[in-house]
Amino acid sequence: MVMTMSIHANASSNVPLLESMPAMRAEGGDLCPMREVLDLVGDSWSMLTIINLQSGPRRFNVLRRMIQGISQRMLTVTLRSLERDGLVLRTVKPTSPPEVTYALTEIGHSIAVPVGALGEWAVTNRDHLRSARAAFDSTKIE
Secondary structure: OOOOOOOEOOOOOOOEHHHHOHHHOOOOOOOOHHHHHHHHHOOHHHHHHHHHHOOOOEEHHHHHHHOOOOOHHHHHHHHHHHHHOOOEEEEEEOOOOOEEEEEEOHHHHHHHHHHHHHHHHHHHHHHHHHHHHHHHHHHOOO
């Protein structure tokens, strides 16, 4: 079964999103709101960090072990970016050594819902995407 992702106002509507939601269009020098949000969380490390913080606060090294393949530097950069945008809260307990935890803010939890939906779509459609790539690559003329 292939799950399709509709870019309409809602799944039952045939009206394209840009027609049903004029606010999605960029005006003047502003970015389209969708592009602005994708710039915040559209990279894989941000999405994986949000998903892994959804179940509760985590310390840095715990989070790093949960996100396979992320380097210490990239996790630091990702957490700072998410903190700057108000999606993650960094809490430091004045112990020796200091205990630092990261947690999603209220708005961070709200973005976890569509990020999670995208994750579900990826799991559902991964085999289809791989098959399509393999078919395309096998017919490519060199």
